[in-house]
Amino acid sequence: MSTNRTAERDAIQAAMQRLLAGTPTRSTGALTVIQLAAEAGVKRWVLTHKHPDLRKEFEEARESVNGIPAAFQTLQANVDDLEAAHHRLRQHNSELTERNEIYAQVIHALTTDLANLRATHPLPPNVHRLTAGEATPLA
Template identity: 50%
Template sequence: MTAAADSTRDAIRAAADRLLEGTPLRSTGELTVVQLAAEADVKRWLLTHKHRDLAEQFQARARALAGDSPPVAELKKRISELEDANARLKAADAERQELTDFYTQVINELSTALDRATAERDDLLGNVRSISQAPSRRPAH
């Protein structure tokens, strides 16, 4: 092999290591041959035709990681945790909303009952006259 080919192979190996470690410099960090080419700063056809062995080694190592680099796996785990927390918050919010609706209904009913009782009291008190003095002590007109 020529020095240029060795240099290209070294760049591909280094790029593969960076991708698998989750420290990409030039790519999105996805564990694909396309991103490996971008990370190594080489044309994709070099990986698929000229250095196929390196592409296959990379794919095998990526499969061993279940397809995700460590940072991507960590982010997926964090996303899952956040989705679970969000679901719990939504459930708690729905429960609070149900309680709020229930309390609103109870307050409404109590308010209506109070208005009725107040009106009845006012009607009953409307027939009552104030007595300023007892009958035996009233001055004669």
């Protein structure tokens, strides 16, 4: 194996380790063949045509981590937890909104019933309606 080919392989393998660890130095850090080539400092065709075994190795490693670098897996787990919590909160909000609409309907029905009762059954003369803020002595 020529020295140039060995240097390319070493650069690609080091780039793979950096990308999978989430510590890129020359690329965006995305786990793609294009970013692997950029991270290694080689052209994409060098990676895909001259070193297909390394490309395949990288793709298998990427699959094993679900396409997420190790450094970001904890963050992804947090994102997943937050998305689940967000979903639960939205569902709870929907339930509360529905319950609030039911309460509004019940309050409206009771208010209507009370108004009808007051209209059809006046208070006896010895009973006085209290208004808001009015206090009556208990003795």
